[in-house]
Amino acid sequence: EIVLTxxxxxxxxxxxxxxxxxxxxxxxxxxxxLAWYQxxxxxxxxxxxxxxxxxxxxxxxxxxxxxxxxxxxxxISRLDPEDSAVYYCQQYGSSPKTFGQGTRLEIK
Amino acid sequence: xxxxxxxxxxxxxxxxxxxxxxxxxGYTFTEYYLQWVRQAPGQGLEWMGWINPKTGTTVSAQRFxxxxxxxxxxxxxxxxxxxxxxxxxxxxxxxxxxxRARPGAFDFWGQGxxxxxxx
Numbered sequence: 001e002i003v004l005t006x007x008x009x010x011x012x013x014x015x016x017x018x019x020x021x022x023x024x025x026x027x028x029x030x031x032x033x034l035a036w037y038q039x040x041x042x043x044x045x046x047x048x049x050x051x052x053x054x055x056x057x058x059x060x061x062x063x064x065x066x067x068x069x070x071x072x073x074x075x076i077s078r079l080d081p082e083d084s085a086v087y088y089c090q091q092y093g094s095s096p097k098t099f100g101q102g103t104r105l106e107i108k
Numbered sequence: 109x110x111x112x113x114x115x116x117x118x119x120x121x122x123x124x125x126x127x128x129x130x131x132x133x134g135y136t137f138t139e140y141y142l143q144w145v146r147q148a149p150g151q152g153l154e155w156m157g158w159i160n161p162k163t164g165t166t167v168s169a170q171r172f173x174x175x176x177x178x179x180x181x182x183x184x185x186x187x188x189x190x191x192x193x194x195x196x197x198x199x200x201x202x203x204x205x206x207x208r209a210r211p212g213a214f215d216f217w218g219q220g221x222x223x224x225x226x227x
Contacts, residue, residue, distance in 0.1 A: 056213075090213070092211045096170070097143075
């Protein structure tokens with residue numbers, strides 16, 4: 001099983017700043033099958049990024065993904081209060097399709 | 109538009125079973141695998157397994173094998189998740205989600221079904 005470790009656990013930033021979220025895998029993620037999701041309280045997760053760097057439909061270009069092998073990054077630029085959420089990475093190339101434990105992003 | 113609509117909240121006693129449904133619309137039901145993911149209160153996301161709606165083939169995460177059953181009814185574009193021998197630790201929101209490819213990230217999600225297990 002591939003274990004995904006996200007850091008930091010919580011990130012507090014101001015509007016207009018840039019957020020950098022990290023996701024490290026215990027072994028190489030096959031074919032860059034790495035996704036990022038955003039989840040707000042009381043809502044289902046929303047797909048942001050798939051295949052490491054591809055934005056999902058209707059996701060603005062302020063969200064970008066990068067990485068390979070075992071190290072992946074989600075960057076969110078021009079932060080606004082609407083970006084406050086928990087962000088999860090997921091690998092879906094190997095079974096079980098594991099998630100990271102999440103990074104909570106607070107915009108103050 | 110693609111929609112996944114799940115059944116309503118359930119309250120069950122320990123040892124009981126529960127069956128959650130997920131009705132798909134807005135796309136060809138048999139062309140995309142559907143997944144089940146759960147989230148305990150205040151916790152992260154846990155993948156449970158997937159079903160191929162075309163063939164009925166299922167794959168479950170090892171920890172759910174033997175007590176989780178995934179089925180589908182193609183006539184009404186609906187999948188089901190049945191959990192048996194429920195424990196309080198199974199209290200969670202259960203989501204269905206569509207895999208956008210094979211393999212694929214989960215591009216559309218149901219609204220979630222809260223299952224509470226309490227005596």
